[in-house]
Amino acid sequence: MIHVEGLTRYYGEKRAISDVTFNVNKGEILGLLGPNAAGKTTTMRILTCYMPPTSGKATVGGFDIFEQSIDVRRITGYLPESPPLYVDFTVNDYLDFVAKIKGVEKSRRPKEIDNVVEKASIGDVRHRIIGKLSKGYKQRVGLAQALLNNPQIVILDEPTVGLDPKQIIEIRELIKNLRGEHTVILSSHILPEIEQTCERVVIISNGKVVAEDTPQNLTNRLKGGERTIMQIEGAENKIRDAFKDIVQIKNLIVTPADNGICQVEVESEADIRKELARNTVQQNLGLLELSTDKFTLEDIFLHLTTKEEAA
Amino acid sequence: MNAITAIFNKEFKSFFYSPIAFVIIALFTAITGSFFYLNLNSFVEASLMDQIYQQQYRMGPRTLNVNLMLIRPYFYNIVLISLFVLPLITMRLYSEEKRSGTVELLYTTPVTPFQIVIAKFFAGLAFYVVTLVPTMFFLSILFAYGEPEFWPIFSAYIGLILMGAAYVSVGLFISTTTENQIIAAIGSFGLSLLLWVIGFGAGFAGQTIGDVMNYLSIINHFEDFAQGVIDTSHVAYYILFSVTGLYFSLKMIESVKWRA
Incomplete structure (x- = not known):
């Protein structure tokens, strides 16, 4: 579903990622694990067509991220590290706007919005102004936004940051439920989180892939010592x-x-x-x-x- | 097209979601209102003087032209105030998206930079037209008490909107270059002012350069509109000017996106 081959990205002189290569199969949940500033966000931003790589190739759902970026964006839902929210809007207005720019037809829009509101369990704040919501709710509104229009591929950049333990469990459940129907890439610097939700883990450090394995093998490796x-x-x-x-x-x-x-x-x-x-x-x-x-x-x-x- | 309407609506609505819209409209109305009052006062005074002269020197009654003596200077006042107000309208158009990180949403959904630029430009222009509405109210009072000519007023508004479009495109461009609204406002005010006063120096420059400077000056092209003439060359100037501004904004957005 997602093929990443030799992605390299420079910010000026500074190299953010170098020669990142991995594959994600359809319906799989892949975890990108790495410390802060390892290049997780850069990798995700490239895959979501936010910015191009300096070199290397990637296809998402069969579409090239550079040549067919609009097609890639049509089938991808993305939650950036800080949720991209219009704080003056109500949750409903915001989701309606996102549905429009994602090209959801008018007749399907209310149903589609109801659907993600339920998935992210934000029904009780639908008519509140986003700026007045707690961090946890903001994060969930961001997640609802990413899931709008039922994208085949969901890319989540540290989705559980800033949530309380109960919410973290809820979000993990939600992500697990995406398995099969959606292909998910999820980044985190928390190992147990990846362990519980992902089928495969790619560890990135200093912009390089240093390990790619199942969570079981990785934890065994950890416990071996x-x-x-x-x-x-x-x-x-x-x-x-x-x-x-x-x-x-x-x-x-x-x-x-x-x-x-x-x-x-x-x-x-x-x-x-x-x-x-x-x-x-x-x-x-x-x-x-x-x-x-x-x-x-x-x-x-x-x-x-x-x-x-x-x- | 749907995306353009969606972004336009979002942008236009967000003007009114923050207090800035009301501050701008209130400010604009208050200042244009007081200019209108001053202009009206001097017109009334001139009329009174005229009556006194008529009685003293037994002259025939003169008709004072309200379009010439009141409305035209008033439009120049509006142009001047617009110069200050338009950067406030355009400053947040793009920089706000950069600051709050919502560009990530726009860039990762199937929306093209062209759609973003067009939608934001028209949202800014539409808001400027809204701020002009109270001035129309002032002028409509004149119709109740006198007989001003309608068409010069109409053409002046066409001119104002076209000039507004040019300034909005300048402001939008500056707004794409920074994530700081203050810098965006100061930058577009500076550039707008420069494009205004460039004609002032024309007299000191040589023949050819002077002509070019005169042509570039935004305000020079407004004169005909204020006099009731809609000249296609001036219309073309403003449209070309706006298109250039939009082109630069588009390239700026694309370059930020693709800059490595």
């Missing part, structure tokens, strides 16, 4: 000695401090806290602190990006 942080009183070589026969250790970092206490970081395949504690005590070292530290999303980003640059 266990990190234990310890504070031990004793000499560095004695500490290394104590742990040398634990085979699960992948990486051992010992940072001695002035007062004879070492900061020890252990990366391992499995949970080896018991072994670490036992060996420390057996060697007559003073175990002051021991805690686990799961790899965070930031670690994975860091990991993936540094690996990419080294290659």
